[in-house]
Amino acid sequence: MQRMSAVDAMWYWMSSTMPSDQFLVYGFTSPRTALDVVAEQVRRRAATIDDLRLRVADAPAHLDRPYWRHAPVSADQVRVTQGPLSWQACLDHIAQSMEDQLDARQQMWRLHLYGAVTPAPGVAEGSDLVVAVLQVAHALGEGRRSSAIARQLFSEKEIEVQARCLAKRWPTTVVHVPAAAALGVARMPIDVARMLFWGGLAFHCHRQVSGTTGSGQATSGVAPTSINGPPGRGRELRTLTVPADVLTARGGTVTVGALTAISDALPRFLGDPSMPVTITLTVARRRATTGPNTGSRNDFRTVGIDLHTDIADLDRRASAIAAEIARARDEHMTPERAAARRAEHATPAPLRILGARQAGAAPLPERIDGISVVSSVDRGPADLTLGGGSRSVITAGFPALSPVHGLNHGVHGLGARVTLSVIAAPRRCPDIDRYLALLTDALRR
DSSP: OOEOHHHHHHHHHTTTSSSSEEEEEEEEEOOOOOOOHHHHHHHHHHTTTTGGGGGEOGGGGGOOEEEEEOOOOGGGGGEEEEEEEEEHHHHHHHHHTTTTTOOOOTSEEEEEEEEOOOOOTOOOSSSSEEEEEEEGGGGOOHHHHHHOOOHHTTSSSSOOOOOOSOOOOOOOOHHHHHHHHHHHHHHHHHHHHHHHHHHHHHHHHHHHHHHOOOOOOOGGBBBBTBBSSSSSSOOOOEEEEEEHHHHHHSSSSSSHHHHHHHHHHHHHTOTTTTTTTEHHHHHHHEOTTTTTTTTSSSSSSEEEEEEOOOOOOOHHHHHHHHHHHHHHHHTTHHHHHHHHHHHHHHHHHHHHHHHHHHTTOOOSSSBBBBEEEEEEEEEOSSOOOTTTTEEEEEEEEEEOSSSSSSEEEEEEETTTTTEEEEETTTTTTTTHHHHHHHHHHHTTT
16 A cells, blocks of 8 residues: 555545546547447456556544555446437536545546437537546546546557556555554654644745735635535536637637636626636646655646736737736745645644545635636547547536535647536526526637
8 A cells, every 4th residue: 555645635535525526528429339348348448557446545543644555447437328318418417427426445436428429519520429427536636637547548559647656556454554554643743843844934934925025915815706605516517619729819828718718708797797807727736856746646736817807908818817827837836835835745644634624614715716716638639539449529527616616617628629618506606508608709709
């Protein structure tokens, strides 16, 4: 067994109170092989992929972080739903699957196969699709790593995914589990000392920065809106697929183009086209080889990005958004951020799990980083296959809602197409189709 990183363990612990499974959607041209046969082929392929043979083993009494262990792929990890289905009916099935979150101690992933499915809007194919949805526990990896795992699964060639925290190939036994707890107890005094040292250094750096620049506006957050708050049960999903150059024509990158469209559509949806809008963007860390997250499968951070709705010209607005993203990518390299990450990494497991379990029950704060989460991932060329000959034509993804966010966005590219995905809670966003129409109109501006 191998110990989980602090960040991955936090995602695992939080999953008990906040649903966080990722749903990676891929559409393929219909294979000539029956769907049940395809499912068996995928099971055999999964059994050859290290990341898809991992599960989590808890340390007794949570005296240490959980450990990775190997386990075989089970037959029920690939599920088949026979069609015919419309694209929206398929999305409705996926939304229902979100109610059945994974228990990482039993299964880290699940694959849902749907067929036949009518092509998604924006995908002009001559025949129906087979839709494969890879459901992945967030502890196994963030969007980039999960996409790399999917590429392994839907490829006939060998693809290497950077190994991080892979379990040693022996099963959990009564000998190893107590040893994990004993090691956790032995580490605790050292971890507490390291936590206090790095935490104190982070506070000192913060005081120095605050004394020089004043109280930073970048960390003050924004007030919640009607789409913020506990989402309740039920999810609604919508997608909008466009050529990538529709987004890159304004802003130069897919992410900037998508955020510019959101900056136009979201305030209109909320009833005030000129209102300030800040969103929460997931940003990949620039890796530092000596940093505490080097071995983490979840190696990203979330940052508030001002969408500059006060700038009427959309090209100038896109430039301002691009500058915001560039600032955010560099921000985590400051001494204050580095010390804070080290303090977080050293925090003993009992304290970390307490904080993780309280996160889901915390009241809505007066200020939040952003009113909606946007996750943007390039999933590579459209050369994936399913069932021997079926080719990939579309991908989508839906960032999980949280006690703070009731409307989130995914931006996912595959080949020359990009899909903007919207996930909403009916309780917070009762008219998702109106929002999708506004987003469609924004892309035409």
